[in-house]
Amino acid sequence: MSRRTDGPSRSALFSAPIVNRHVADDVVDRLVTAVALGLYVTGQQLPTERELATMLGVSRTSIREALKQLTENGYLEVRRGRNGGYFVLSDWGPKSAEHVQRQLVANWDEFEQIFDARELVEPLIARTAAQRRTETDLTAIRAALQDYIDAPDHDASRSADSSLHLAIARATQNHILVEMSVDLRTRISLNLGAEPYTDEVRRRAIEQHKDLVSAVAEGRAEDAANIAAVHFTLSEMLIRDLVERAAKVAQDKETAP
Structure with missing residues (x-):
């Protein structure tokens, strides 16, 4: 399986850049799992796109695409304005089990x-x-x-x-x-x-x-x-x-x- 190329190369599993399927899909798996585990809880604001990109070693484009998917699927909501961003709306969805199994x-x-x-x-x-x-x-x-x-x-x-x-x-x-x-x-x-x-x-x-x-x-x-x-x-x-x-x-x- 090939590695995507929009992040630094590291060896360990969770300090390494996320591995293809499609990068944004892998980001979705990880964020859905994180929310299900309570790393981020309902009502909490996620880190910024820039921060998530740095944490996961992927491009901001991949993060943006993943956040869009999560919003469309009811996990997140977008709030506009000075204190806006992406906020956790639900800790579990119809396909959460599939995401968790792929990630964990x-x-x-x-x-x-x-x-x-x-x-x-x-x-x-x-x-x-x-x-x-x-x-x-x-x-x-x-x-x-x-x-x-x-x-x-x-x-x-x-x-x-x-x-x-x-x-x-x-x-x-x-x-x-x-x-x-x-x-x-x-x-x-x-x-x-x-x-x-x-x-x-x-x-x-x-x-x-x-x-x-x-x-x-x-x-x-x-x-x-x-x-x-x-x-x-x-x-x-x-x-x-x-x-x-x-x-x-x-x-x-x-x-x-």
């Missing part, structure tokens, strides 16, 4: 590798942060935690979540571990800048974040590692649940009279 199921071996790598790396980062954190690190970590607790909406929540885990990774005093954490987060977010999300996951994450920060601050290295091991399965759980939902929809269609 077709790449499932890679996702299993991502889940496994996170299970290995994130507890190590939390353990090391608890052993090496400085007062400067703790100031950044606590500020990010409070921002997450106080976040008024999804955008603020995902920004604070990213800041918190980045601050914990930096507390390891090892830039390679920081890069590994950022790379894994990028991959699991489909290169779209946010982890899968629901209100229930956020409620659980608040408590886990509090426990993780306490363990790091108090130097309880093994506790920090154990908390991280559980915390970083939240996104994995939502991805697995979505794959099961898509499979059930597909099965129901096959058995329908």
Whole structure:
């Protein structure tokens, strides 16, 4: 299968430019999957065409075509004016299962590798942060935690979540571990800048974040590692649940009279 040529060439699956069928169709698959996972929630504004093109390594023309398809199919609405843009209208549509299967199921071996790598790396980062954190690190970590607790909406929540885990990774005093954490987060977010999300996951994450920060601050290295091991399965759980939902929809269609 040939690769399209309107983006930089990279090797990893979700840091790589999207691969043909038709580029805009692949962008549609990814954005429909992102919305179904809660990377972007109903009522939320998507990043700009320029930002999406940079995230996904494709041309703005391909992004524009994909957004047009998503608007026509009822996933997005366009709002005009100074604060206008594309806003999420629906998190699921008649063909969502097909899009999800092409985006996730077709790449499932890679996702299993991502889940496994996170299970290995994130507890190590939390353990090391608890052993090496400085007062400067703790100031950044606590500020990010409070921002997450106080976040008024999804955008603020995902920004604070990213800041918190980045601050914990930096507390390891090892830039390679920081890069590994950022790379894994990028991959699991489909290169779209946010982890899968629901209100229930956020409620659980608040408590886990509090426990993780306490363990790091108090130097309880093994506790920090154990908390991280559980915390970083939240996104994995939502991805697995979505794959099961898509499979059930597909099965129901096959058995329908």
